[in-house]
Amino acid sequence: MSDVANTGGKPVSLTHLQRLEAESIHILQEVVAEAERPVMLYSVGKDSAVMLHLARKAFHPAPPPFPLLHVDTTWKFQDMYRMRDRMAAESGMELLVHRNPEAMARGINPFDHGALHTDLWKTEGLKQALETHGFDAAFGGARRDEEKSRAKERIFSFRNAAHRWDPKTQRPELWRLYNARKAKGESIRVFPISNWTELDIWQYIQLESIPIVPLYFAAPRPTVTRDGLLLMVDDERFRLAPGEVPVERSIRFRTLGDYPLTGAVESRAATLSAVIQETLLTTTSERQGRAIDKDAGASMEKKKQEGYF
Amino acid sequence: MPAPSSTPTAYQTDALIAEDIDAYLDLHRHKSLLRFITCGSVDDGKSTLIGRLLYDSRMIFDDQLASLEADSRRVGTQGGQIDFALLVDGLAAEREQGITIDVAYRFFSTEKRKFIVADTPGHEQYTRNMVTGASTADLAVILIDARKGILTQTRRHSYLVHLLGIRNLVLAVNKMDLIGYDQARYDAIVAAYAEFAASIGIESFVPMPISGLAGDTIATRSASMPWYSGPTLIEHLETVPLDIAADQAQPFRMPVQMVKRPDLDFRGVAGLIVSGAVRPGDPVRIVPSGRITSIARIVTFDGDLACAVAGQSVTLVLADDVDCSRGDVVASAASPPESADQFEASLVWMADEPMLPGRSYLLKLATQTVSAQVQAPKYQVNVNTMARLPARTLELNAIGVANLSTDKPLVFEPYADSRALGGFILIDKISNATVAAGLLHFALRRAANVHWQAVEINREAHARLKNQTPKVLWFTGLSGAGKSTIANLVEKKLHAMGLHSFLLDGDNIRHGLNRDLGFTDADRVENIRRVGEVARLMTDAGLIVLTAFISPFRAERRLVRDLMPPGEFVEIHIDTTLTDAERRDVKGLYAKARRGELRNFTGIDSPYEPPERPEIHIDTAVLDAEQSAELIVRTLFG
Numbered sequence: 037m038s039d040v041a042n043t044g045g046k047p048v049s050l051t052h053l054q055r056l057e058a059e060s061i062h063i064l065q066e067v068v069a070e071a072e073r074p075v076m077l078y079s080v081g082k083d084s085a086v087m088l089h090l091a092r093k094a095f096h097p098a099p100p101p102f103p104l105l106h107v108d109t110t111w112k113f114q115d116m117y118r119m120r121d122r123m124a125a126e127s128g129m130e131l132l133v134h135r136n137p138e139a140m141a142r143g144i145n146p147f148d149h150g151a152l153h154t155d156l157w158k159t160e161g162l163k164q165a166l167e168t169h170g171f172d173a174a175f176g177g178a179r180r181d182e183e184k185s186r187a188k189e190r191i192f193s194f195r196n197a198a199h200r201w202d203p204k205t206q207r208p209e210l211w212r213l214y215n216a217r218k219a220k221g222e223s224i225r226v227f228p229i230s231n232w233t234e235l236d237i238w239q240y241i242q243l244e245s246i247p248i249v250p251l252y253f254a255a256p257r258p259t260v261t262r263d264g265l266l267l268m269v270d271d272e273r274f275r276l277a278p279g280e281v282p283v284e285r286s287i288r289f290r291t292l293g294d295y296p297l298t299g300a301v302e303s304r305a306a307t308l309s310a311v312i313q314e315t316l317l318t319t320t321s322e323r324q325g326r327a328i329d330k331d332a333g334a335s336m337e338k339k340k341q342e343g344y345f
Numbered sequence: 346m347p348a349p350s351s352t353p354t355a356y357q358t359d360a361l362i363a364e365d366i367d368a369y370l371d372l373h374r375h376k377s378l379l380r381f382i383t384c385g386s387v388d389d390g391k392s393t394l395i396g397r398l399l400y401d402s403r404m405i406f407d408d409q410l411a412s413l414e415a416d417s418r419r420v421g422t423q424g425g426q427i428d429f430a431l432l433v434d435g436l437a438a439e440r441e442q443g444i445t446i447d448v449a450y451r452f453f454s455t456e457k458r459k460f461i462v463a464d465t466p467g468h469e470q471y472t473r474n475m476v477t478g479a480s481t482a483d484l485a486v487i488l489i490d491a492r493k494g495i496l497t498q499t500r501r502h503s504y505l506v507h508l509l510g511i512r513n514l515v516l517a518v519n520k521m522d523l524i525g526y527d528q529a530r531y532d533a534i535v536a537a538y539a540e541f542a543a544s545i546g547i548e549s550f551v552p553m554p555i556s557g558l559a560g561d562t563i564a565t566r567s568a569s570m571p572w573y574s575g576p577t578l579i580e581h582l583e584t585v586p587l588d589i590a591a592d593q594a595q596p597f598r599m600p601v602q603m604v605k606r607p608d609l610d611f612r613g614v615a616g617l618i619v620s621g622a623v624r625p626g627d628p629v630r631i632v633p634s635g636r637i638t639s640i641a642r643i644v645t646f647d648g649d650l651a652c653a654v655a656g657q658s659v660t661l662v663l664a665d666d667v668d669c670s671r672g673d674v675v676a677s678a679a680s681p682p683e684s685a686d687q688f689e690a691s692l693v694w695m696a697d698e699p700m701l702p703g704r705s706y707l708l709k710l711a712t713q714t715v716s717a718q719v720q721a722p723k724y725q726v727n728v729n730t731m732a733r734l735p736a737r738t739l740e741l742n743a744i745g746v747a748n749l750s751t752d753k754p755l756v757f758e759p760y761a762d763s764r765a766l767g768g769f770i771l772i773d774k775i776s777n778a779t780v781a782a783g784l785l786h787f788a789l790r791r792a793a794n795v796h797w798q799a800v801e802i803n804r805e806a807h808a809r810l811k812n813q814t815p816k817v818l819w820f821t822g823l824s825g826a827g828k829s830t831i832a833n834l835v836e837k838k839l840h841a842m843g844l845h846s847f848l849l850d851g852d853n854i855r856h857g858l859n860r861d862l863g864f865t866d867a868d869r870v871e872n873i874r875r876v877g878e879v880a881r882l883m884t885d886a887g888l889i890v891l892t893a894f895i896s897p898f899r900a901e902r903r904l905v906r907d908l909m910p911p912g913e914f915v916e917i918h919i920d921t922t923l924t925d926a927e928r929r930d931v932k933g934l935y936a937k938a939r940r941g942e943l944r945n946f947t948g949i950d951s952p953y954e955p956p957e958r959p960e961i962h963i964d965t966a967v968l969d970a971e972q973s974a975e976l977i978v979r980t981l982f983g
Contacts, residue, residue: 052378061658093646098607313366
């Protein structure tokens with residue numbers, strides 16, 4: 037990917053993916069050089085897969101000098117847990133798994149608790165994990181093309197001691213100069229793949245043969261339809277309505293999260309090329325598959341202010 | 346108001362995606378990347394233009410379009426028609442106000458390139474955001490509303506993108522549909538802009554008549570403007586030369602981000618190459634140390650490289666075990682960058698709290714972080730008229746030129762030659778906020794790269810002949826503390842001892858060398874700087890120099906101290922209370938200041954910063970002038 041021909045002094049035309057890769061590596065190295073205790077938030081999705089791959093490149097020949105943190109809700113797809121453990125082993129990185137003990141004790145689940153489920157497991161869980169380990173910089177795989185409020189977030193995004201994001205006091209980010217300084221108790225979220233688009237991610241996965249969760253590829257899977265979402269019955273905890281019978285459909289996922297909240301699309305795209313082809317031809321944006329974003333236009337901004345990643 | 350065409354003009358080859366996805370991906374894989382910025386006044390149609398680019402390039406999905414249509418009916422400004430601006434106005438606060446208040450980055454691609462657009466606000470108080478967006482852009486699109494022509498804000502935006510070194514400028518005369526596609530009006534605007542552009546040093550720009558709303562001259566030539574034969578906006582964006590190509594033609598430089606030392610057998614320095622190219626075997630110089638070595642390997646995750654160029658992140662293994670760490674720059678051995686510790690720079694102030702001359706800020710340039718003191722601005726630029734105005738400080742969104750000094754040498758290049766080694770930020774040490782962006786112009790006198798005229802009779806020779814060690818006895822204290830009186834007594838004693846000395850007195854110097862200076866903070870800084878330089882020259886001549894100046898600011902006394910070899914600067918604090926000084930008031934100045942007849946008087950309406958660790962401290966409440974002089978002579982020459 038990063039090799040360029042020896043052209044004897046003529047300008048070498050780097051592709052946009054080579055430029056993005058170099059930018060991401062630069063960001064990863066800046067954080068390690070300037071932060072005291074960085075961590076990588078690893079959600080097991082395709083964006084996390086690319087971010088992890090970039091980290092391995094950035095610190096080669098050593099493994100990345102920070103742990104992977106998975107903020108678990110216990111409701112991820114089983115395939116995701118398998119991929120998570122495999123990638124932690126392959127990268128030689130320490131894997132930290134955090135499950136909010138309060139959510140665990142109260143049996144918070146996506147069927148009964150709606151928004152509280154996301155708030156307790158993810159938002160609160162993340163804060164707990166960061167505080168428990170004293171991490172002062174957390175890498176996240178968010179991209180600016182995903183959503184409007186993300187488009188305005190900095191690459192180094194400052195959080196106060198209460199983990200809140202204030203869009204009005206963001207630090208200006210000029211050239212390649214990132215200000216990573218912070219007071220005790222404050223932290224930064226860093227988004228090394230801010231400038232990648234969904235197509236860039238897919239193409240890079242293909243070029244670099246990056247392993248991703250099989251759920252991204254179409255296969256016959258047991259499904260039910262709820263509120264317009266096509267859900268997969270991933271394990272026995274899925275509550276079927278009386279008389280409801282899972283139907284086997286050829287489906288794949290454009291985005292991965294908690295399986296009872298993540299909508300699938302019907303598809304026959306079983307290869308990377310086919311998935312990319314379908315992605316390009318489709319006319320539904322990526323996050324639509326996630327129930328979390330279905331509120332008012334500004335919902336993500338509100339969640340982010342409260343500390344959601 | 347014409348409705349946007351319902352079928353978007355697809356820049357992407359949809360047919361190819363459907364028929365041969367692998368061929369399409371191969372095409373996409375080889376695209377290059379162009380970053381650009383759009384700037385214009387409020388209502389010039391920036392957001393609409395960007396929305397149009399996203400819409401036409403199919404970056405907007407059906408569900409987003411549905412929500413856009415709903416939003417357009419609810420809060421849109423286009424009478425129920427699709428309001429493209431809503432696509433890009435991201436934050437809730439701005440959607441309510443109907444204006445863009447921060448930098449947002451958008452993405453789209455055509456068959457040839459991927460684009461990252463910085464969308465920045467047009468109104469006055471957000472110079473900060475525009476400068477931020479412009480700092481990474483290869484190209485700027487300056488939007489003008491054809492109905493309004495060139496506005497004050499057009500001038501400001503043009504000045505800023507020129508200041509930030511953007512060479513490719515597009516003048517997009519927008520809303521042509523609203524003036525009936527009138528060529529004469531368009532030509533008049535372009536002519537007026539050409540005149541203005543030349544006056545601020547913009548060498549060239551590409552004008553085009555467009556309509557963001559109707560799509561004219563965006564992706565396709567407009568049937569309504571047969572008289573326009575230039576490129577469409579998309580054609581131009583696809584073919585304009587990239588900055589990265591120019592960077593590669595420059596000498597090799599890689600600021601070191603980190604040293605990788607996973608085990609005893611491997612030591613590499615990692616970073617992003619900011620200019621030039623490098624191959625194994627190339628001789629390189631580590632700056633600022635100046636040590637020369639060569640490249641043994643270019644290491645990446647994907648294997649060693651035979652060549653790496655500007656824009657790539659690599660790890661270099663050096664042939665020799667030379668000192669090289671974060672902040673150093675690995676550079677072409679033949680033409681390395683300079684290093685210096687005093688500069689002239691343009692500053693764009695970005696914080697609510699104004700700049701404080703003399704305050705120590707952190708300065709980050711490439712991978713170097715140092716302490717820097719900024720002097721009072723030489724002038725501020727009125728960004729609307731480009732006039733140079735006198736200024737004592739810089740406030741939020743102000744742009745000025747000032748000298749600054751750093752606590753250690755900084756590897757740099759003038760911003761005009763290198764954004765990576767000439768652009769910096771200032772960080773407040775307490776709040777950690779990024780308070781300013783800076784552009785280095787050149788190094789000042791003391792810079793390490795200034796070659797001194799070698800003189801054969803050097804300072805040691807001068808001092809030897811006089812049989813003494815040169816010194817500066819720097820008397821500081823409030824007006825009327827007794828500095829001149831005591832210094833005078835000290836000099837008489839030195840003279841009696843057969844020592845060669847010279848007394849520089851504040852009042853006397855102000856009658857001659859410094860008679861052009863007043864008593865503002867900025868002038869006080871310059872006063873002391875000149876005296877410091879004169880004192881230093883006199884010590885080079887072997888003299889013991891006594892200076893009697895209020896010299897109220899620590900920063901400037903520190904500046905003079907740093908001019909001198911260690912041990913030769915002796916700070917003597919003639920410490921008297923304000924009450925005592927005012928009671929004695931030998932020259933009647935305190936009384937005048939109290940009556941308001943004298944402005945900027947130290948102790949009254951201008952601060953005095955006492956020394957923290959003076960070499961000698963004289964308490965005038967305890968010692969009289971004769972005793973003080975005796976103590977000083979005994980301490981230094983006893």
